[in-house]
Amino acid sequence: MLVVENVKKSYATVGEPLQVLRDVSLSLEPGQSAAIVGPSGSGKTTLLQILGTLDQPDEGSVTINGTDPFTLDEKRRAAFRNKTIGFVFQDHHLLPQLSVIENVLIPALATGKPTDNDTQRAISLIDAVGLSERSSHLPGELSGGERERVAIARAMLMRPTLILADEPTGNLDSRTANDITELLLRLQADEKAVLITVTHSLALAEAMGSQFELSEGRLVQRATV
Numbered sequence: 096m097l098v099v100e101n102v103k104k105s106y107a108t109v110g111e112p113l114q115v116l117r118d119v120s121l122s123l124e125p126g127q128s129a130a131i132v133g134p135s136g137s138g139k140t141t142l143l144q145i146l147g148t149l150d151q152p153d154e155g156s157v158t159i160n161g162t163d164p165f166t167l168d169e170k171r172r173a174a175f176r177n178k179t180i181g182f183v184f185q186d187h188h189l190l191p192q193l194s195v196i197e198n199v200l201i202p203a204l205a206t207g208k209p210t211d212n213d214t215q216r217a218i219s220l221i222d223a224v225g226l227s228e229r230s231s232h233l234p235g236e237l238s239g240g241e242r243e244r245v246a247i248a249r250a251m252l253m254r255p256t257l258i259l260a261d262e263p264t265g266n267l268d269s270r271t272a273n274d275i276t277e278l279l280l281r282l283q284a285d286e287k288a289v290l291i292t293v294t295h296s297l298a299l300a301e302a303m304g305s306q307f308e309l310s311e312g313r314l315v316q317r318a319t320v
């Protein structure tokens with residue numbers, strides 16, 4: 096369902112172009128999870144941006160549910176992204192003036208007014224992440240771990256087939272990080288989505304079904320012990 100083939104990406108610089116992704120291939124089936132690790136500057140964010148259809152590879156292809164999003168025009172690609180991909184960021188990107196439930200409903204707003212089904216789905220996700228008592232609260236009234244839970248509920252709203260998480264436990268203490276990891280894996284398994292996390296955390300990486308290291312522009316699968 097996610098197939099990445101021979102993706103290359105470089106950035107223009109004042110001198111030689113900076114080759115960040117030299118030849119990246121990856122294939123994951125529904126329900127599978129993977130961690131992408133690698134030193135700072137190895138290209139993890141660059142790869143996540145491409146998988147999230149936010150940035151285009153120079154060469155190679157990405158296929159999600161049988162569609163190559165880079166063959167779509169920008170408007171269709173944005174609609175495809177909204178329907179197919181859920182994003183979880185380290186700093187949550189919640190809108191501070193909106194309540195928890197309004198934040199969770201943001202992906203539905205992109206397609207018009209949220210339907211009753213969207214609202215029901217948001218309520219059940221907020222319950223699933225353990226925040227039903229805080230539904231009308233603002234992000235500023237929540238802890239970092241609670242805000243991350245809201246971000247996860249929002250990412251799941253449209254029943255994405257691909258969830259991309261960038262350091263989802265980055266700012267959290269280890270117990271909260273474990274809770275967030277379990278939550279992500281539980282919701283991902285319920286939806287049989289593909290989950291990809293980019294992380295420096297060994298604990299989070301080891302909780303994923305497989306681990307890949309970005310090294311010299313290539314993804315190398317780590318042996319499981």
Ligand SMILES: Nc1ncnc2c1ncn2[C@@H]1O[C@H](COP(=O)(O)OP(=O)(O)OP(=O)(O)O)[C@@H](O)[C@H]1O
Nearest residue numbers: 106107113115133134135136137138139140141142
């Ligand atoms: N828009 C850009 N223009 C030029 N160079 C860029 C651009 N974006 C990233 N780079 C360079 O590409 C390389 C890979 O960056 P990237 O952010 O993907 O690494 P990363 O593995 O996510 O790093 P970190 O763990 O520090 O977040 C870095 O050397 C970075 O400086």
